[in-house]
Amino acid sequence: MRRAAKEAGYALTVHGSLNRDIDLVAVPWTEFNVWSKEALLDALVGAVRAVTGRCGSSGGWASKPHGRFAHILMAWCGESTANLDLSVVPAQEEDRP
Template sequence: MKPANFAPWYAALYPQFAEITRQHGYALAVHGSMARDFDVVAIPWAAEVSTPREVIDHILREFAVKEIGEPTFKEHGRVAYTLSIGFGDCFADLSFMPIHRGAAA
């Protein structure tokens, strides 16, 4: 039997994170198994979207989370933020796909 993990807790947190990102014009997708941490990707979905920093600041105001380190730049222009949740046993890696203003076909 595998050891217990935080996946149920991450799953319960998803709707609240998704609502905040939606308010800022993003769709939120879970990426990964949620066994070690909570990997989510925010995808620009509306005509007008907030900056990733504005979304992260909103999450920091709403939850007992702390930002860990500096944002890191990933493949294909993604920027990733790591958040420590609760007492530091849980972590969320929130990546944002790049915003392309005026890129509609």
């Protein structure tokens, strides 16, 4: 996932206790060519699918404080599931091509 995020121009970090789910925060990290949050989501879903064989996203984007957007991913590994709560800090418009 970190490799996919880096390719999209983001740094990806884990936040929270990891008790119930995995909270991920993606922050724009490169000066130019930062992908849209939708393209980042697609890349992260693909990265998880490559490892677990199955991953999907649930619902739409939710607005969060300070301009962040959140989306829920669900990964299946055998009969177990994991929720990945992705929070994306948007890139400034002048950073996008």
